[in-house]
Amino acid sequence: MDEFTLWHNHLGHPGISIMKNCKHHIKGIPAELIAKPLNSCQGCAQGKLASDPFHASDKWASAPLALVHGDLLELPNESYCQHCYVLTLLDDYYLYNYSSFGFCLYLHNKSNTLARFTDWLANVEQQCGCMLKTFHSNRGGEFMGNEF
């Protein structure tokens, strides 16, 4: 590997114009470093690739509450009502049949997740007349307790 490529990789794959000027601004880079075209850099090529799309699934829940997806997100800022987290719950059956159907439960603390989920579930099971069969999460710590 030549010295230019080594520095290019070390600096995080900057473009050619930055590579031409970096020797004037960064100590330790040799003054005689000659910039060359970056057409063949594998790291730059991989950095420009878009990720693969998610493929549509042909498997959907066949009944309400047969499969519910849940995730807990931390809000970037505390809400006006001092909520710091939001628990999102999406019923797979309604996602397929009605294009969007979900719940957002706002929480003050992460430790309230189980209590809010339990309240929501009791309410939804009563309205639907059926029981939750499968809960799908990212297995975050808030969903890993024995009670969940």
Ligand SMILES: [Zn+2]
């Ligand atoms: Zn590169």
